[in-house]
Amino acid sequence: MFGFLLSFIPRAVSQGIPLMFGAVGETITEKSGNLNLGTAGIMYVGGICGVIGSFLYETKTGIENMNAFLGILIPLVCCLLGSLIMGLIYCFLTVTLRANQNVTGLAMTTFGVGFGNFFGGSLIKLSGADVPSIALSRTSQFFSAKLPFAKDLGWFGQIFLSYSFLAYTAVAMAIIASVVIFHTKLGLQLRAVGESPSTADAAGINVTRYKYFATCIGAMVSGLGGLYYVMDYASGVWSNDAFGDRGWLAIALVIFTIWRPAHSIWASILFGGLYILHIFIPSGTNLAIKELYQMAPYVVTIIVLIFTSLRNKRENQPPASLGLSYFREDR
Amino acid sequence: MNRIPLIHISRRKDIVWYKAWLIRIIAIILALVLCGIITMVTTGLNPIKVYAAMIDGTFGTTRRIWMLCQNIAILLCISIALAPAFKMRFWNLGGDGQALMGALGAAAVMILLGDKIPNGLLILIMVVVSIVCGAIWAVIPAVFKARWNTNETLFTLMMNYVAIQLVAFFVIVWEVPKGAGKIGIINQNTNAGWFPQVGGSKYLLNIIIVAVLTIAMFIYMKYSKHGYELSVVGESEPTARYVGIKVRKVIIRTMVLSGALCGVAGLLLVGGTDHTLTTTLVSGRGFTGVMVAWLAKFNPIYMVLTSFLIVFLQRGSGEITTAYSLNQSYGDIITGIILFFIIGCEFFLNYKVSFRKSHKEVA
Numbered sequence: 001m002f003g004f005l006l007s008f009i010p011r012a013v014s015q016g017i018p019l020m021f022g023a024v025g026e027t028i029t030e031k032s033g034n035l036n037l038g039t040a041g042i043m044y045v046g047g048i049c050g051v052i053g054s055f056l057y058e059t060k061t062g063i064e065n066m067n068a069f070l071g072i073l074i075p076l077v078c079c080l081l082g083s084l085i086m087g088l089i090y091c092f093l094t095v096t097l098r099a100n101q102n103v104t105g106l107a108m109t110t111f112g113v114g115f116g117n118f119f120g121g122s123l124i125k126l127s128g129a130d131v132p133s134i135a136l137s138r139t140s141q142f143f144s145a146k147l148p149f150a151k152d153l154g155w156f157g158q159i160f161l162s163y164s165f166l167a168y169t170a171v172a173m174a175i176i177a178s179v180v181i182f183h184t185k186l187g188l189q190l191r192a193v194g195e196s197p198s199t200a201d202a203a204g205i206n207v208t209r210y211k212y213f214a215t216c217i218g219a220m221v222s223g224l225g226g227l228y229y230v231m232d233y234a235s236g237v238w239s240n241d242a243f244g245d246r247g248w249l250a251i252a253l254v255i256f257t258i259w260r261p262a263h264s265i266w267a268s269i270l271f272g273g274l275y276i277l278h279i280f281i282p283s284g285t286n287l288a289i290k291e292l293y294q295m296a297p298y299v300v301t302i303i304v305l306i307f308t309s310l311r312n313k314r315e316n317q318p319p320a321s322l323g324l325s326y327f328r329e330d331r
Numbered sequence: 332m333n334r335i336p337l338i339h340i341s342r343r344k345d346i347v348w349y350k351a352w353l354i355r356i357i358a359i360i361l362a363l364v365l366c367g368i369i370t371m372v373t374t375g376l377n378p379i380k381v382y383a384a385m386i387d388g389t390f391g392t393t394r395r396i397w398m399l400c401q402n403i404a405i406l407l408c409i410s411i412a413l414a415p416a417f418k419m420r421f422w423n424l425g426g427d428g429q430a431l432m433g434a435l436g437a438a439a440v441m442i443l444l445g446d447k448i449p450n451g452l453l454i455l456i457m458v459v460v461s462i463v464c465g466a467i468w469a470v471i472p473a474v475f476k477a478r479w480n481t482n483e484t485l486f487t488l489m490m491n492y493v494a495i496q497l498v499a500f501f502v503i504v505w506e507v508p509k510g511a512g513k514i515g516i517i518n519q520n521t522n523a524g525w526f527p528q529v530g531g532s533k534y535l536l537n538i539i540i541v542a543v544l545t546i547a548m549f550i551y552m553k554y555s556k557h558g559y560e561l562s563v564v565g566e567s568e569p570t571a572r573y574v575g576i577k578v579r580k581v582i583i584r585t586m587v588l589s590g591a592l593c594g595v596a597g598l599l600l601v602g603g604t605d606h607t608l609t610t611t612l613v614s615g616r617g618f619t620g621v622m623v624a625w626l627a628k629f630n631p632i633y634m635v636l637t638s639f640l641i642v643f644l645q646r647g648s649g650e651i652t653t654a655y656s657l658n659q660s661y662g663d664i665i666t667g668i669i670l671f672f673i674i675g676c677e678f679f680l681n682y683k684v685s686f687r688k689s690h691k692e693v694a
Contacts, residue, residue, distance in 0.1 A: 035484075089671065097678035102422055102484065103625045106618050107670035114663020121658030122374075240660070248488060255485055288503035291496050298492040301485070309481040318482070329341065 002155075008273065008280060009159050013167070014233055016272025018043070018243075020170040021225030022250025023257065023264040024177050029218030030254060031181055032211045033194040033321040034094060037105025039222050040247020041112020042086045046223025047230045048116040049082030050075035051238050054139040054231075055123060063138045071142040075227060083223025086112060087216035095211045098325035109247070116226075117240040133237070140236030143228075166228045171265055173221055178262035190214055194319030197326040207326055225250070249275075252301040258308060258316045271297050339685050351680050358676035359640075362669040369668070374657065381651055388650020389643050399646055401534040401604060404541040405596055406638045409613075409620035411548040412592030414629045415585050417621075418552065419561040421476065425487030426617025428494035429465045429590045431610075433597025435498050436464035438608040441517045441524035441601070442505055453524050457602055465594020466587045468494060473586030477579035491617065495610050502608060516606050526603045537603040544592065549631040561585050593617070626673055644669065 022039055029036045036042075054075040058066065090108055093099040123134060144164045153161060181187035192200040193210040201207050229246070230238055249271060256271075257263035278293035308316050367378030389399055409426045416423040440457045448456075468490055475481035507515050518524055529536040552558040564571045564581050571578050600612055619641055627633035648662025 037484075093671065093675055097675050098682075099674045099677055100625060102424075103622055104671075104674055106424075106621055107667055107674060110618070110622075110663050110670065111667020114660040114667055117660035118658045118664055121660065125656070240658075245492060248492075252485055252489060255482065288500050291499040291503060294499075295493050295496040298489045298496075302489050302493075305486055305489075306475055306479070306481055309475065309479045312479070323484075327340075327342070 004280070006155055006158055009269075010162055011276055012273035013163065013269050014272070015275050016269040017163075017167045017170050018225035018229045018233070018246055019250050019253055019271050020174060020264055020268035021228060022222045022247060023253035023268055024170070024174045024261045025218040025220070025222030025225070026251055026254045027218075027257070027259055027261045027264065028177055028181070028221065029215045030259065030322055031187075031190050031194045031319060032214035033197060033319050033324065033326070034090070034211060034215050035101050035105070035323040036090055036108075036215060036218065037102055037251065038086065038090055038108025038112060039105075039251055040245070041109035041115075042083050042219050042222045043226035043229075043247045043250070044112045044116030044243060045086050045226070046079045046083040046220075047226030047243060048119050048238070049223075050079035050227040051134060051136065051230055052119060052123060053078030054136050054236075055134060058136060058138060066138055068142050071139050075139060075143075075231065079223050079227040080220050083219045083226075084216055086223070087219025088212075090219070091212045091215050094325060095208055095215075098327055101323050101325070113241075116243070120238045120240050136231070136236035136238075138236075140231050143231035144235070164228075164232050166224065166232060169224070170228070173224075174261045174265050177221075178260065181261065191319070194321060197321055198328075201326075201328060211326075222247075222250070249297055249301075252297075255308065255318075256301060256304045259318065271300075274300060337686065340682050341685070343681055343683050346680055354676050354679050355673065358672040359669065362672035365672075366665050366668050369664075374655070376655060381655075384651050384654050385643075385647030388654070389647045391650075395646070397532060397534045399642060400538050402642045402646065403635070403638050404534075404538045405600060406616050406619060406623060406642055407545060407634055408541045408596040408599065409593055409616050410623040410627075410634045410638055411545050411631045412589050412596065413617075413620050414548065414624045414627075414631060414634070415552060415558070415561055416589040417624055418565050418629045419582065419585050420565040421473070421582060421586065422484040423469065423472075423487050423586065423589055424484055424618065424621060425469065425472065425490045425590075426593050426620050427613050427615065428487070428491035428617065429468045429593035430597040430600075430613045430617060431491075431494045431498055432468040433461035433465040433594025434601045434608055434612050435494075435501060435597070436461040436594065437524075437598045437601040438505075438514070438517060439501070442514075445518045445523035446521050450523055454526065454602065457524055458598060461594045461598035461601075462591045463594070465592070465597060466590040469586045469590020469593065470583060473583045477582040498608065498610050498612075502610065505608075514608050517601075517608070518606070524602060525606060533604055537599045540595075540599065544595070545631045545635065548592075552629070552631065557581075557584070622670060626670075640669075641666065 022043055025042075026036060026039050029039075054071065057070065057074045086108060090104060093104045094101050120134065143166065146164060147157075147161050149157070149161075181190065189200065189205050190210055192203065193205060193207050193214075197207045200210075225246075226243065229243055230236065234242060250268075253264055253267055253271060257267045274297040277296055278290045281290075281293055363382070367382070370376055370378045370381055388395065390396055409430055412429075413423050413426050437457045437460065440453065440460050444453055444456065469487075472481070472483050472486040472490060475486065476483045502514055503512065505514055506512055526533070526536050529539065552562075560571070560576050560581050563574070563576060564578055568578055571581070596616070597613065601608060605612065623634055623637045623641055626637040644666045645662050648665055649659060651657065652659040652661050
């Protein structure tokens, strides 16, 4: 049993990290009253922008001459920039132009997934590079560098210390987001904007600015999830559609954690575990059953959704103005 | 002196129809220009040639026109299914799952009962089963929404993935041959459960069915009591309750209708054209349908136009990608950009933007 957990938990964690980034980013966004269904697209864009950055760097300088610092910085900055642009598009449409948030989010997902797959599939042809496939193994080595003494610490090291710096960044992000949202004036004002923008407006809070900042920061955090997935989990190999439906699971996680970023730490690891559970459940030759096990994360989300609505506690509800655009003269 | 904002925005009461269309057309043209620039920068191709290739790829041959109409029909079927739910402000993002369940139901009947009963009866059972399957998939979230106000956006979204896994399960159960991991063409030798061909084309029947359903939906939403009730619920639930509309009943009834029509889309795919079942059969039309319905302001007749636009972009860009050996996702980028512009231009239909007049006048 212990041996099983020793191999299961690290895998569940590395599955859970992209979800954690996505969930924290989406929670920050939703606290401002913006329901961004484009998270799936943003995570694709974040991933592919990092890939484009490091691909150009790797092919221009050559693998031998690569500098570890630049090797991490370039993809990181590209990823953040790409996600920021996606966040700005969403904000411009929904906040400035007051478009419907669900439709904008779905259009962003279409665009983002298409953007990722297009550049993932055509990057080599477009850049004229002489390589068979996008395999950024050197950059991936920088990204997945682990603590050197983790191996010497036995099971403790394997479960708690065997991850790369982005994984710890995700945990740190979740904690920071939680502290800022629930224990600072900034967070209080952000929540006010999400609960009742007209009240916040009357209190002198700049609603537009808060919505823009929260959504763009949220988008950048989500985008890192895509970067982690390609660079660390997939060891620098981009394959189209490989990221799959993780963006939607991240949105589900926000509800699962009832809008508390700190809870997304354990919740996303749990979801990561559910995501790969079917590999670990012995089913013999019956492959069909495995497909049913893969329902687990979705069914659990539905059950949580039902339970939070049944209990109907006031502190467990979504931000009151979630999904609605705000127009000052509409009161 | 108080600062006067440079731009003043106010809500429009009404807009003349030709102005509205002018704004939309300008938005689409701007989007096409931007897409052209992006095409040129990223791929180095001549954008005008690219657009010409798109038009040729959509209308070039008779077969392509049939494919275009078939794709419009299926997308339109899902869009008109989603429209009444959206009008009620019920965000049914589960069109994919509901259509897939309809397809699963139809395929199950074809596989299990094919050749055992007369073909007419078989098709009748297929119709009933797929409608029921689609409706069940939609009514589950509807009941929870009506009774406990459970968030329907995410509930229906999750139901999609449950449906996909369920289909994946049955695909392996029914796989032909064993170990292939796919079903292949169902009843290829006997054609049991295949819809009859009308006018020598396997696409025409689907197109006729969807055309009839579209007109029926237009009448239902515009002239029936049900249609009126659901728009009142959408406008304001308290008002609906005050005038004596049973809100829960309306929500559940509308979602049964929505899911049933999605089920029909699945049925048309399995029985009418594809004759097979895969997890990607519906290929995201449930999401595209959301945008089609919303862009058409939930009017089934306008949806013909918007679904044409979307299908044209997808089929056309599919053609570019083979012609210039680009990745096929190029179409999604173009679709995304055009959607951004159309979504954005709605603002100018709903609001009036006036600039600050010169200082002297203000003072």
